[in-house]
Amino acid sequence: MLNRLLPERAFYLGQLFENAAARFGSTPVTLDQPLATFPERGRDLTYAALADVVDDLAARLWAAGVRPAERIAVHKGANFDIALIACAAARIGAVPVTLSPALSGQIIDELLRRLDQPWLVTDADKIDGDLADLNLESLTRRVLVAGTREHPTGLLLAGLDDAPRRDPVRMHPSQPALITHTSGTTGVSKLMVHTAQTIFHRLLPQQIIAWPVRRRERVALCMSFVHSRFFHSLGVFLNYGNPLDVLVDPDPDVIGPIFTRTRPGLVETHPNNFIQWEELADAPGAPLASVRYYSTTFDAIHPRTIQRLLGASRRRNPLMVQLYGQSETGPISGWWYTPNSARETDGRCVGFPLPGFIKVRAVGEDGAPVRRGEAGHLEVRSRGRVLTYLGEDGRYRSQLNGSWWRLGDMGYLNRLGMLFLIDRDIDQIDSIDSNLELEDVLMSSLDELLEVVIVKGPDGTPVPIVCTRKDAPLDQDRWRKAVQDMPPMSDPLHVPFADLPRTSTWKVQRVQLTRMLEEGSLRTVDSRTAAR
Incomplete structure (x- = not known):
């Protein structure tokens, strides 16, 4: 069965939607937001419609000048078209580089330097916002603008309506096929180089695990579009023909x-x-x-x-x-x-x-x-x-x-x-065997907690950073009862949930949180001012 579903020991992103559409073309896909570059296509699509979008985007990228083996960074506002643009780049043999919309301009500057003048697909809002202080002309080969709003910095993809469609280009399965980045929980993200072979070896066990849900269940995906995991999930469920909800x-x-x-x-x-x-x-x-x-x-x-x-x-x-x-x-x-x-x-x-x-x-x-x-x-x-x-x-x-x-x-x-x-x-904190275990216990003991993260304070004492639902007040008596049998810790810092530094996959950036604690730049819920 798996030999039929995955006949090659390689996973080609560029033909993912085309292959799925050939078998399950009318299968529905529902979006919570229209595609940024093609909003007229609406929110209710099919496998066949998405395969056409990828084919169309690939033609536009080629018409703009993108060629096989060239790197093309995708850094734009959060939307499903991030993944579709990446698949389109792969379809013409280019190497997509998916960069989280949440990354700061400073980090994007560093990553573009490591990529050695890649193509950049972004949007007008990013150019005017996070990327405003970057010299994109020197950092990139050329800027291509996604979405529907033009910008003088780059070429608007939506304007290349007459680009002729092209046959897919397949690179050798051992060559770079996708570049993603680490979560950045410990600093500047690292750029990870995947091949069609390495992606396949990740996909195969997930395909086996998902066998019971083939075609039987509607699947809702609400995940980072720049993470390799999202492409694996797409691969699994497109191969099985499951109806999809793709949510931003x-x-x-x-x-x-x-x-x-x-x-x-x-x-x-x-x-x-x-x-x-x-x-x-x-x-x-x-x-x-x-x-x-x-x-x-x-x-x-x-x-x-x-x-x-x-x-x-x-x-x-x-x-x-x-x-x-x-x-x-x-x-x-x-x-x-x-x-x-x-x-x-x-x-x-x-x-x-x-x-x-x-x-x-x-x-x-x-x-x-x-x-x-x-x-x-x-x-x-x-x-x-x-x-x-x-x-x-x-x-x-x-x-x-x-x-x-x-x-x-x-x-x-x-x-x-x-x-x-x-x-x-x-x-790790010397006085605690496992921060994660204590956090689990506290989350189970206090229903009102939305997050708790234990980090090392400036004097080495463990400091619990807590967030509650709707930033509601923390019951101090309940807290003291929950921690009475735990190793000594500082009093909790009650922080607005929206203020926690996070990665594209919603992990708390503990190193950044510790730095903010040392700098005294964490706001508390009660004061909404810096906690010092």
């Missing part, structure tokens, strides 16, 4: 009415968005009632969130499927939770390494493997590992231990081979 805005007030109308059977988003969606469990119209499968990756998910989401489903035997992985390697381990098992789950458990695809070990400071149950630095072997960090190959190789890749996470494997996370290496 994760706000529960936006998501609830959409789910009430489309009634998806599988939903996938970032773990921190699922925390926000807990409030949909009791929302009017029961927007989560139709969900049979919740899917998440990027990071471990809090047990409280799993329980609430599964409890909101009215489907028989709902499941939460969790994959743990890293941008550099793809999925590493996986597990699933039922309403019963969710009540007893350990939030630090991220399941079994994917059999036949992944090997994981924990090693000591000397690089030698430690015994089962003993904590160490986690390392992985994966055929889906990226080729390098563009412009930082030495940094990439510094994380290799022979054929093993150092993940940057501390954890252990129990006697059964299940993988448990403790903390990121860089986030």
Whole structure:
């Protein structure tokens, strides 16, 4: 069956929609926002319509001068057309570079320098906003403008209506096919080079896992369009012919009415968005009632969130499927939770390494493997590992231990081979065994918490940074009761949820948060002024 679905040991983004349309052309795709460059196409499309959009965009990129093997950075406002432009670039043999809309102009400046004068697809709002202080003429080969508003800095793609369609260009499967970036939780993002082969090796286990939902369930995706995970999810469900909802805005007030109308059977988003969606469990119209499968990756998910989401489903035997992985390697381990098992789950458990695809070990400071149950630095072997960090190959190789890749996470494997996370290496605090474990306990104890992050204060004391739903007041008595058996910590800093520095996948940037704490630039909810 898989040989029919994935006949080549390579995943070509440029023909993803074309191949899906050939088999399931009339399958519906619903958007929450129209395509920025082609708003006239509306929000209700099909596989065939999207294949035509990709083909059209590819023709326009070629007409603008883009050629095979050239890098083309895509950095524009959040919209599904980010992924479609990337697929269009791949269709003519170029190498798409997807850069998050959330990245600052300063970081974009650095990444464009590493890309060595790529083409840049952006929009007028970005040029006038985040990119206003950049010398785009010297940083890029040429600027192409997405959307419908012209800008004198570049060529408007929407204006190239007469561009002739072209046959797809296939590069060798071992050549660069996609460049994405790391989350940037520890500083400036690194550029990761993927090939059609490495992407395939990530896709295959996910295709197997998703077999039960083939064509049977409507799938809602609300994820970062610049992350490789989004392209894998597209690959899985387009191959299976599932109807899709592709969503930009994760706000529960936006998501609830959409789910009430489309009634998806599988939903996938970032773990921190699922925390926000807990409030949909009791929302009017029961927007989560139709969900049979919740899917998440990027990071471990809090047990409280799993329980609430599964409890909101009215489907028989709902499941939460969790994959743990890293941008550099793809999925590493996986597990699933039922309403019963969710009540007893350990939030630090991220399941079994994917059999036949992944090997994981924990090693000591000397690089030698430690015994089962003993904590160490986690390392992985994966055929889906990226080729390098563009412009930082030495940094990439510094994380290799022979054929093993150092993940940057501390954890252990129990006697059964299940993988448990403790903390990121860089986030460890001497007086606490696991920040993440304490955060899980606090989230489960205090329903009003939307986020809690424990970081090291300027004097080395652990400082809990907390956010509540709707920034409601924190009950100090309930807090003191929740932390009474925990290691000593400072009083909590109650911060507006919108102020937390986040990555494109909604992870909290702990290093930046620690820096803001040291600088005294964190606002508190009560004062709305800097906390010092």
